[in-house]
Amino acid sequence: MKDWAIEARGLTKRFGTGADTVTALDRVSVTIRENEFFTLLGPSGCGKTTLLRLIAGFELPSEGKLLLHGQRIENLPPFRRPVNTVFQSYALFPHLSVLRNVAFGPEMQRRPKAEIEAEARRMLELVRLEGFERRLPRELSGGQQQRVALARALAGRPRVLLLDEPLSALDLKLRREMQIELKRLQHETGITFVFVTHDQEEALTMSDRIAVMSGGRILQIGTPTEIYEQPTSRFVADFIGETNFLDAHCEQVAEGRAQFRLSSGDLVQGLAIPGLMSGSEVTLAVRPERLDLLADGQPGIPATMQDLLYIGNDTVCTVALADGTELQVRVQNRHGAIHASAPGSAVRVGVEPQAVRVVGD
Amino acid sequence: MTDPAKNPLFRFPGLKPAAWLFFVFLYAPIVVLLALAFNDNEQATIWTGFSTRWFGIVLDNADLIRAFNNSLIVATTATLLATTIATLAALGMNRARFRGQDGVNALISLPLIVPEIVTAVATLLFFIMLGFRLGLGTVILAHTVFCIPFAYLPIRARLEGMDPRLEEAAQDLYANRRQTFLRVVLPQLWPGIISGAMLAFIISLDDFVITYFVAGAGATTLPIYIFGMIRIGISPEVNAVSALMLAISIVFVAASWLVGRVRR
Amino acid sequence: MARQSGEGRRRALLIAPSILMIGLFMLVPVGIMAAISFMERGSGGGVNWGSFTTEPYLQFLFERDLDDSLLLNTDYLQIFFRSIWLAALTTALTLAVGLPTALFMALQPERRRNLLIFLVTIPFWTNLLVRNYAWILLLRNNGLIDQVLMGLGLRSEPIGVLYTTFSIAVGLAYTFMPFMVLPIYASLEKLDWRLVEAAYDLGADRWRALRRVVVPLAMPGIAAGCILVFIPCLGAFVTPELLGGGKALMIGNLIQSQFGAARNWPFGAALSMALLAAVLLAMMFYLWRYRRAPGAV
Numbered sequence: 001m002k003d004w005a006i007e008a009r010g011l012t013k014r015f016g017t018g019a020d021t022v023t024a025l026d027r028v029s030v031t032i033r034e035n036e037f038f039t040l041l042g043p044s045g046c047g048k049t050t051l052l053r054l055i056a057g058f059e060l061p062s063e064g065k066l067l068l069h070g071q072r073i074e075n076l077p078p079f080r081r082p083v084n085t086v087f088q089s090y091a092l093f094p095h096l097s098v099l100r101n102v103a104f105g106p107e108m109q110r111r112p113k114a115e116i117e118a119e120a121r122r123m124l125e126l127v128r129l130e131g132f133e134r135r136l137p138r139e140l141s142g143g144q145q146q147r148v149a150l151a152r153a154l155a156g157r158p159r160v161l162l163l164d165e166p167l168s169a170l171d172l173k174l175r176r177e178m179q180i181e182l183k184r185l186q187h188e189t190g191i192t193f194v195f196v197t198h199d200q201e202e203a204l205t206m207s208d209r210i211a212v213m214s215g216g217r218i219l220q221i222g223t224p225t226e227i228y229e230q231p232t233s234r235f236v237a238d239f240i241g242e243t244n245f246l247d248a249h250c251e252q253v254a255e256g257r258a259q260f261r262l263s264s265g266d267l268v269q270g271l272a273i274p275g276l277m278s279g280s281e282v283t284l285a286v287r288p289e290r291l292d293l294l295a296d297g298q299p300g301i302p303a304t305m306q307d308l309l310y311i312g313n314d315t316v317c318t319v320a321l322a323d324g325t326e327l328q329v330r331v332q333n334r335h336g337a338i339h340a341s342a343p344g345s346a347v348r349v350g351v352e353p354q355a356v357r358v359v360g361d
Numbered sequence: 362m363t364d365p366a367k368n369p370l371f372r373f374p375g376l377k378p379a380a381w382l383f384f385v386f387l388y389a390p391i392v393v394l395l396a397l398a399f400n401d402n403e404q405a406t407i408w409t410g411f412s413t414r415w416f417g418i419v420l421d422n423a424d425l426i427r428a429f430n431n432s433l434i435v436a437t438t439a440t441l442l443a444t445t446i447a448t449l450a451a452l453g454m455n456r457a458r459f460r461g462q463d464g465v466n467a468l469i470s471l472p473l474i475v476p477e478i479v480t481a482v483a484t485l486l487f488f489i490m491l492g493f494r495l496g497l498g499t500v501i502l503a504h505t506v507f508c509i510p511f512a513y514l515p516i517r518a519r520l521e522g523m524d525p526r527l528e529e530a531a532q533d534l535y536a537n538r539r540q541t542f543l544r545v546v547l548p549q550l551w552p553g554i555i556s557g558a559m560l561a562f563i564i565s566l567d568d569f570v571i572t573y574f575v576a577g578a579g580a581t582t583l584p585i586y587i588f589g590m591i592r593i594g595i596s597p598e599v600n601a602v603s604a605l606m607l608a609i610s611i612v613f614v615a616a617s618w619l620v621g622r623v624r625r
Numbered sequence: 626m627a628r629q630s631g632e633g634r635r636r637a638l639l640i641a642p643s644i645l646m647i648g649l650f651m652l653v654p655v656g657i658m659a660a661i662s663f664m665e666r667g668s669g670g671g672v673n674w675g676s677f678t679t680e681p682y683l684q685f686l687f688e689r690d691l692d693d694s695l696l697l698n699t700d701y702l703q704i705f706f707r708s709i710w711l712a713a714l715t716t717a718l719t720l721a722v723g724l725p726t727a728l729f730m731a732l733q734p735e736r737r738r739n740l741l742i743f744l745v746t747i748p749f750w751t752n753l754l755v756r757n758y759a760w761i762l763l764l765r766n767n768g769l770i771d772q773v774l775m776g777l778g779l780r781s782e783p784i785g786v787l788y789t790t791f792s793i794a795v796g797l798a799y800t801f802m803p804f805m806v807l808p809i810y811a812s813l814e815k816l817d818w819r820l821v822e823a824a825y826d827l828g829a830d831r832w833r834a835l836r837r838v839v840v841p842l843a844m845p846g847i848a849a850g851c852i853l854v855f856i857p858c859l860g861a862f863v864t865p866e867l868l869g870g871g872k873a874l875m876i877g878n879l880i881q882s883q884f885g886a887a888r889n890w891p892f893g894a895a896l897s898m899a900l901l902a903a904v905l906l907a908m909m910f911y912l913w914r915y916r917r918a919p920g921a922v
Contacts, residue, residue: 056826057825057826058368058370058822058825058826059368060369077370077825077830078370078822078825078826079825079826079827079828079829079830083826084826084827085822085823085826087819087822087823089817089819091817091819091820091822091823092823093820093823093824093838094820094842095841095842095844104824104827104829104837105827105828108824108827108828108829108833109828152827153826153827156827156828365731365732365818365821366732366733366734366735367734370822370825371732371818371821372732373728373732373831373835374831375725376725376728376729376732377729379722379725379726379729380725380726380729380730382722383722383723383725383726383802383806384726384744386722386799386802387744387745387748387799387802388744388748389763390756390759390760390762390763390799391748391751391759393759393762393763393769394755394758394759394762397762446642446643446646447643449639449640449642449643450639450640450642450643450644452639453635453636453637453638453639453640454636454640459633459636465640465644468643468644468647468648468652469643469647471647471651471652472647472651474856474904474905474908475651475655475901475904476856476857476859476860476877476900476901476904477857477860477862478860478862478877478880478881478897478900479655479658479860479880479897479900479901480651480654480655482658482880482884482893482894482897483651483654483655483657483658483897484650484651484654485884486654486657486658486661486890486894487650487653487654487657487658489671490657502650503650505646506646506647506650506651507651509643509646509647513643563750566752567752567753569753569754569863570862570863574884584752584753584754587752587754587755587758588754588863591754591757591758591761591867595758595761595762595765599758600762603752603754603755603758603759606751606752606755607751607752607755610747610750610751610752611747611750613750614743614746614747614750618743
């Protein structure tokens with residue numbers, strides 16, 4: 001318990017009163033480790049920003065406990081929490097220079113004057129903005145403003161840094177740069193980062209662990225590989241990456257393996273999950289890139305090619321099973337664009353058992 | 362999500378008492394005045410009983426009624442003139458980018474900047490120099506001049522807020538300049554013109570300082586008459602007249618409020 | 626090209642009436658007044674047209690002795706400075722009450738905000754004389770405030786504040802309060818409250834967030850409010866006349882008296898020019914500091 005940076009227990013936040021009450025956060029419990037890059041991932045309105053604002057102290061929880069390094073903080077105002085935020089809008093003070101923006105936190109902490117100045121300059125160096133001290137925020141580009149916001153939040157030496165979709169306003173190239181930059185900063189400062197995003201790719205590449213949220217709840221917490229490879233629910237599998245969902249009937253379960261009959265009548269082998277019983281109706285999730293497109297006559301599920309979508313590195317094929325169920329198969333263009341199988345031709349789809357996962361609803 | 366009205370973080374201690382103090386300060390005199398207008402007593406500030414008799418006495422005062430009529434004549438004429446002139450100017454200045462437009466704007470807002478007493482004195486000297494006979498005519502002229510910016514600002518604001526593409530659309534649909542103005546621009550401009558005119562009317566109706574200087578004998582307006590009454594001393598009649606003026610103002614504000622709502 | 630000039634002529638025709646009216650009946654009179662301020666006083670009380678003298682301006686600081694030598698006389702200067710002092714005092718009073726009120730209003734739910742703006746504007750629409758008269762009722766000896774204070778046993782005799790500098794300041798503050806509250810409110814209403822959250826996040830408590838973030842960002846509104854109160858206060862005439870009782874004169878009353886009882890038009894014109902200069906100075910300072918187009922106020 002000692003190395004938990006943040007611990008939330010049964011955290012609930014309701015907005016409004018009476019019939020207009022909206023539950024933005026519903027009994028959320030989560031622990032975030034020290035020095036961890038922890039990401040809250042979910043679509044807009046899932047409660048991720050509300051959770052962040054509760055940790056920052058901008059909102060008070062309706063119920064539940066919140067601990068920072070073992071200390072109860074849920075009723076402290078934001079200015080008494082050793083937690084700083086990088087805002088989605090950056091929220092840079094428009095009337096203050098870059099240096100004064102970064103020095104704001106240390107000034108409020110009433111540190112010695114010389115130290116404030118030195119700290120602010122050090123932070124600007126850290127985000128590679130030396131020479132911009134006297135500029136006003138509106139004289140900077142979006143990426144530079146982003147760096148100032150980072151430097152400002154770090155200058156207060158927080159125990160935990162909260163980042164509210166900080167990269168959403170940047171273009172793709174800059175976003176990639178800043179992703180690397182953020183990882184570097186986290187590494188150099190050793191501060192716990194709690195990162196909010198709706199971008200699954202961003203979450204997968206940057207995080208140590210991810211919490212996927214929906215409807216005010218956390219659906220799954222795990223490392224990026226766990227979240228991607230072993231989604232426990234249909235929502236998680238669907239939200240992260242592309243997934244084929246197949247309705248199936250579980251025929252038998254044995255030694256961690258299970259056999260399923262698809263609605264098309266074909267049989268596939270897959271991994272069993274705890275509690276799976278033979279005879280039950282289940283949903284299977286299979287990633288398109290885990291399927292193989294085979295020539296007709298080879299072992300696999302018979303299907304008809306519907307459509308080919310060339311997207312450069314890959315080609316995404318849509319095939320239909322015997323009952324019309326559509327399936328996406330992603331084929332790497334290792335030997336150039338594939339030309340096989342015009343629409344309408346018969347193909348086979350190869351499925352390896354490790355790729356087939358049972359997901360709950 | 363950040364609604365400062367609902368978040369306790371944005372509750373600053375001391376604001377509520379300050380705001381209460383402010384509104385008490387703002388309304389206490391008005392409430393007291395209204396209450397005393399219904400006081401039966403001859404002494405203006407000692408309450409003895411409820412009565413409406415002072416209103417009757419005031420409304421029987423022929424001089425006061427004449428002054429009120431003068432005020433209405435002046436305010437109506439000055440409003441019509443000032444609003445017309447201001448509307449033309451607003452149309453002329455609309456989306457204009459020409460040399461000297463800052464100068465024109467500054468000139469139009471000149472009556473707002475020059476202290477009233479200076480305007481009054483300068484206008485008086487000018488009229489005397491020209492040999493004008495002071496009377497309702499000079500009052501109307503002076504009022505028209507200082508009402509122009511008050512009428513101009515709302516009309517201009519309304520024009521600025523209008524979508525220029527509507528005019529283009531009208532012309533695209535074969536409307537000529539005149540038809541475009543009458544069928545598209547003017548209907549949209551009306552609320553601005555109305556609120557400009559109302560502002561001009563109330564400013565003219567209430568004006569004391571300039572009128573005091575440029576009105577000769579026989580051109581007494583209501584504020585001039587009331588000023589004379591107050592100079593003599595407080596009395597139940599003044600209470601009643603003041604209450605009536607207050608009522609007129611409130612009716613006016615309510616009307617302008619309604620116009621504002623229609624606009625939205 | 627032809628279309629361009631036609632467009633220009635149309636605009637010129639539309640703008641002409643207002644330029645003519647304000648130019649002829651405002652700019653020209655002020656120019657003439659400037660000229661009169663350098664003329665001799667006529668024997669009958671008018672102006673000695675065509676003469677030239679700086680006497681009216683000298684009169685502001687000196688008076689002529691019997692042997693025609695100049696003696697320093699600070700009476701008029703005192704009135705001038707009293708006007709500036711009263712205008713500044715009124716500005717400070719309205720700011721002290723207006724800023725928290727505007728902040729309070731900006732933090733209300735939208736429906737209530739509109740109602741409050743409405744309440745702030747009603748007195749502004751009420752006749753100036755009526756508003757000042759109401760304060761006579763309250764402040765005079767044995768008036769309502771005295772009655773309340775004596776009724777409560779807090780005082781045994783009238784406080785006697787009517788016809789003092791204080792009563793003028795109260796009257797002016799009352800008259801111009803909306804001019805302070807509304808611009809400040811307008812700038813606070815546009816404030817991005819996330820900036821205040823950011824200040825909290827960085828360790829600023831409420832007071833410091835107000836001082837370091839809210840007030841600086843509301844500065845354009847505060848400056849506009851101050852100039853909108855200060856300028857008309859400087860030239861106030863009605864309030865010192867009614868609530869000052871002719872004892873505590875302001876420059877407006879002094880000007881009026883030169884066209885009334887004193888019958889000294891050149892001196893009145895010179896005083897008007899001095900007042901105008903003071904107002905324009907304040908205005909220019911404001912524009913220089915906050916760079917906004919005239920008429921935007």
